[in-house]
Amino acid sequence: xxxxxxxxxxxxxxxxxxxxxxxxxxxxxxxxxxxxxxxxxxxxxxxxxxxxxxxxxxxxxxxxxxxxxxxxxxxxxxxxxxxxxxxxxxxxxxxxxxxxxxxxxxxxxxxxxxxxxxxxxxxxxxxxxxxxxxxxxxxxxxxxxxxxxxxxxxxxxxxxxxxxxxxxxxxxxxxxxxxxxxxxxxxxxxxxxxxxxxxxxxxxxxxxxxxxxxxxxxxxxxxxxxxxxxxxxxxxxxxxxxxxxxxxxxxxxxxxxxxxxxxxxxxxxxxxxxxxxxxxxxxxxxxxxxxxxxxxxxxxxxxxxxxxxxxxxxxxxxxxxxxxxxxxxxxxxxxxx
Amino acid sequence: xxxxxxxxxxxxxxxxxxxxxxxxxxxxxxxxxxxxxxxxxxxxxxxxxxxxxxxxxxxxxxxxxxxxxxxxxxxxxxxxxxxxxxxxxxxxxxxxxxxxxxxxxxxxxxxxxxxxxxxxxxxxxxxxxxxxxxxxxxxxxxxxxxxxxxxxxxxxxxxxxxxxxxxxxxxxxxxxxxxxxxxxxxxxxxxxxxxxxxxxxxxxxxxxxxxxxxxxxxxxxxxxxxxxxxxxxxxxxxxxxxxxxxxxx
Numbered sequence: 001x002x003x004x005x006x007x008x009x010x011x012x013x014x015x016x017x018x019x020x021x022x023x024x025x026x027x028x029x030x031x032x033x034x035x036x037x038x039x040x041x042x043x044x045x046x047x048x049x050x051x052x053x054x055x056x057x058x059x060x061x062x063x064x065x066x067x068x069x070x071x072x073x074x075x076x077x078x079x080x081x082x083x084x085x086x087x088x089x090x091x092x093x094x095x096x097x098x099x100x101x102x103x104x105x106x107x108x109x110x111x112x113x114x115x116x117x118x119x120x121x122x123x124x125x126x127x128x129x130x131x132x133x134x135x136x137x138x139x140x141x142x143x144x145x146x147x148x149x150x151x152x153x154x155x156x157x158x159x160x161x162x163x164x165x166x167x168x169x170x171x172x173x174x175x176x177x178x179x180x181x182x183x184x185x186x187x188x189x190x191x192x193x194x195x196x197x198x199x200x201x202x203x204x205x206x207x208x209x210x211x212x213x214x215x216x217x218x219x220x221x222x223x224x225x226x227x228x229x230x231x232x233x234x235x236x237x238x239x240x241x242x243x244x245x246x247x248x249x250x251x252x253x254x255x256x257x258x259x260x261x262x263x264x265x266x267x268x269x270x271x272x273x274x275x276x277x278x279x280x281x282x283x284x285x286x287x288x289x290x291x292x293x294x295x296x297x298x299x300x301x302x303x304x305x306x307x308x309x310x311x312x313x314x315x316x317x318x319x320x321x322x323x324x325x326x327x328x329x330x331x332x333x334x335x336x337x
Numbered sequence: 338x339x340x341x342x343x344x345x346x347x348x349x350x351x352x353x354x355x356x357x358x359x360x361x362x363x364x365x366x367x368x369x370x371x372x373x374x375x376x377x378x379x380x381x382x383x384x385x386x387x388x389x390x391x392x393x394x395x396x397x398x399x400x401x402x403x404x405x406x407x408x409x410x411x412x413x414x415x416x417x418x419x420x421x422x423x424x425x426x427x428x429x430x431x432x433x434x435x436x437x438x439x440x441x442x443x444x445x446x447x448x449x450x451x452x453x454x455x456x457x458x459x460x461x462x463x464x465x466x467x468x469x470x471x472x473x474x475x476x477x478x479x480x481x482x483x484x485x486x487x488x489x490x491x492x493x494x495x496x497x498x499x500x501x502x503x504x505x506x507x508x509x510x511x512x513x514x515x516x517x518x519x520x521x522x523x524x525x526x527x528x529x530x531x532x533x534x535x536x537x538x539x540x541x542x543x544x545x546x547x548x549x550x551x552x553x554x555x556x557x558x559x560x561x562x563x564x565x566x567x568x569x570x571x572x573x574x575x576x577x578x579x580x581x582x583x584x585x586x
Contacts, residue, residue, distance in 0.1 A: 288388070293425040296385050297435075297495060298413035298443035307438060311429025311478075 007147060009091050009119040010035060023173075025231040025263040026202040031145055031171045036089030036117045039063065048080045049137045049332055050107040053324060063090030063118070070097040071104040071130075079108045081120055083144065089117035096123065098130040105322065106134040115143035115170075122150040126158035128182070135325055137332055138166035138174065142197055147173045154214075156182035162189045163320055165329065167336055168199030168228060175204040180214035180242070191220035192316040194309075194336055195228030195260070202231035209237065209272075213244040221316050222253045223309050224260035235267040236277065243274040250280045254312060256305065306337040338362050339384075339503055339534055344395035346383045353379040355559035356395070361503075366535040368545055368570060371556035372578040377538045378422060380556070381507040384536075385419035386412050399503055413439075414446035418501030422508040424480050424488040432475040432491060436461060436498050443499065464497040468524050485512030486521070493524035504528065504535040510544040522547030542574035557581045 007028075008014045016022070017029035039062040048057070055076025058067045062085055069077060081092050098104055112118065118140075126132045140146060146169055154160055164174055178187055191203045207216050216236060224230045232251045253262045266279040286308050294304035310333070317333060320326040339361040346354040353376045361367045371377050383390045384397055386409035397404045404412050427435060441451040452460075465472050468490050480488050489509060496504060506525065510518055525548050529535070537548055545553070545567065553569040554561045555578070562581045563569065 287425075290425050290427050292387050292409065293421065293427070294435075294439070295409035296387075296413055296419050296421075297439040297499065298410050298446065299439050300410045300442060300446075301408065303438070303442060304410075307430060308427070311427070314429055 007119070007149070009089050009117065022204070022233070025229075025233075026171060026173050026200065028145075028147070028171065028173070032117060036087065039083070039085040039088040039090040039116060042082070042084040044080065044082050048078060048109050048111065049139070050078045050109060050135075050328060052328055053078070053107060055105065055107065060092045060094070062116070063092040066092075067094040067096075069095070070099065071102045072099045074103040076105040076107065079106065081108070081110050081118070083110075083112040083116045083118045083140075083146075084114055085116035086114045087116070089119070091119040091121060094120070094122045096132075097125045098127045098132060100127045100129055102127065102130045104130070104132045105325070106132060107325075108134060108136045110136070110138040110140060110146065110148070112140040112144050112146075114141060116145070118144065118146040120146070120148040122148065124150060124152045126152070126154050126160050126185075128155040129157045130155070131159040133161040133322065133325075134163075135320065135329065136162070136164040136174075137329070138164065138172070140167070140169040140172065142170060142199055144169040145171045148175065150176045152176060152178040154178065154180050154182070154185035154187060156184055158185045160185070160187045161321065163191070163316065163329070164203065165192045165194075165333060166201050166203075168193060168195045168201035168230075170198075171200050173202040173204065177206045177208075178216075179208040179210060180216075181210055183211045184213045186215045188217045188319070190218065190316050190319055191222075191232070192313055192333070193222035193224075193230050194313065194333070195222070195224045195230055197226055197228060199228045200231070202233070204231070204233040205235065207236045207247065208239065209242040209245045209247065210239050212242055214242065215245070216247040216249075218249040219316055219319065220251045221313050222251075222262065223313065224253065224255055224257065224262055226257045227259045228257070229261040229263070231263045233265045234279070235269065236279075238268075238270045238272045238275050238277065240271040242272045245272060245275040245277070247275070247277045248279070252282045253284075254309070255283060255285055256309070310334065310337055338400060339536070340396075340398045342396045344383070344397060345393040346379060347391050347393055348379060348389060352393070353559055354383065357556070357560055359554060359561055361534045361536060363534055364531040365551040366529065366537060366548065368537045368539060368550040368553045369556050370539060370542070370553060370570060370573055372582070373540070375556045376559045377540070377556055378507055381419050381505045381536070381538055384505060385409055385417060410442065411446060413499075413501070414443045416502035417505070418496055418499060418503065419505045420492045420496065420507060420509055422511055424492055426481045426483075427479040428481055430479055431477060432479045433461065435479045436475075436495055439495070440498060461494075461498060464494050467497070467527070468494055469520060470494060486514065486517030489513060489517065489521045490524070493521055496528055497524070502533050504533065506535065506537045508538060508540060510539055510541065518544070518547060542570045545570045555581055558583060
């Protein structure tokens with residue numbers, strides 16, 4: 001599909017620049033000019049943002065070791081990708097498999113300190129009739145650089161739910177490549193970004209419908225404040241023969257700062273006939289009339305902005321099906337508004 | 338006492354208020370009537386501190402406090418409440434959350450403790466009952482999909498909860514049928530108090546049959562051109578504003 005070598009942190013020649021179409025808005029080569037030294041391992045501190053939800057906890061510190069997990073039955077797993085390094089880099093590898101009919105709640109956190117370069121390679125296989133809910137909370141330092149690449153493969157009748165929330169970093173890319181390998185799989189991939197300062201995040205997804213009667217729903221919402229930059233790239237490909245595909249993608253963003261920037265590139269590529277596909281994209285600003293109305297009732301300007309922003313973003317959080325997970329995610333978001 | 342002295346205000350560089358002076362003593366209800374474009378809504382918005390409404394000259398004080406220097410939220414905390422002609426829809430924020438957030442924001446600015454959840458709930462249920470409002474409506478996003486009457490009732494509910502000392506009703510009668518007008522007016526009348534002033538801005542005399550003013554002022558071309566008792570409203574209804582217009586004989 002692509003002549004560009006796969007991104008490898010150990011080989012600076014593979015670092016994509018903006019001349020590569022898929023990296024047009026996230027010029028990694030400009031930020032990262034040479035291969036960083038390998039990070040030493042580090043202690044894992046605290047208990048992570050999902051501590052209250054229980055389940056088995058699997059952690060990687062600065063990419064040392066790897067996670068290889070296979071889920072049977074109904075389980076909750078916390079995956080903590082922890083980075084703590086100064087100017088060094090590391091690659092974390094995670095492989096998640098499910099057995100047929102399993103039901104996995106995958107709670108993934110990206111936690112960090114320092115100005116590290118993190119590369120995360122994550123593979124998720126959802127077996128026939130299995131169900132995976134992947135909730136990702138990304139909280140990285142403003143000087144960190146991170147690239148997360150996930151490959152998600154869906155078998156027949158698989159159900160996949162993904163919600164990622166991020167506050168960005170110096171340059172942050174979160175990419176999900178999902179393939180409907182068999183008929184009747186159901187995917188939802190939602191995203192939320194809340195950016196301040198000069199932070200940057202890039203939520204990129206490529207969904208490939210290879211077989212019939214698959215459904216994909218995507219809702220991404222974001223807010224860019226100050227001089228931050230939010231990037232949304234969503235591509236849905238419906239291959240020949242993938243009839244009965246239902247794919248919908250929406251990205252709605254707010255610019256809350258005169259020098260903030262949002263770049264959106266939604267793409268639908270359809271080779272099949274009997275399909276329903278749609279995409280919508282909006283970029284706006286906070287409603288000034290609403291802001292004044294709230295202030296006229298005594299709510300300070302700052303609080304009014306936070307309340308309107310939260311109300312705007314909550315649509316994404318509200319789609320999380322598990323009440324206890326939604327509660328934890330809501331608190332995480334509220335603390336960062 | 339609301340004291341407005343020689344107020345000049347502009348909106349986006351258009352001069353709208355041109356030397357308006359007015360005093361509303363505590364406990365009194367004053368009506369502002371005037372033709373379209375006279376500056377009625379500008380007056381309300383300027384007192385409340387809407388951005389883009391610029392005071393060029395003159396003063397607005399509330400119980401001696403200079404309002405012009407304060408941001409809108411601080412004015413609200415000082416007791417000013419502007420009821421909007423067209424209340425704004427706030428998607429994603431339930432009415433209950435909104436009212437409680439506003440109450441606590443005002444309390445914090447005044448250095449008071451926040452209201453407890455049970456005390457708030459008890460008070461808001463009582464206020465909704467008095468206004469014959471379905472409590473479930475308060476769980477919905479504020480004003481979203483509400484009828485004109487429901488939006489105005491929601492405004493009155495907020496007044497009852499926030500207990501302002503200066504009420505400015507901007508064309509509260511617009512978009513209301515006769516039943517809604519009666520219910521909204523009863524809600525406003527229930528809020529009349531010896532230490533509370535009200536400024537009722539209206540285009541028509543009809544509202545003043547329900548909310549009886551102590552004084553009526555005629556606002557034309559940015560200034561008060563006549564003041565009188567309630568009978569002035571009836572005179573305007575019968576004769577119109579012609580005799581006050583600049584080009585009239």
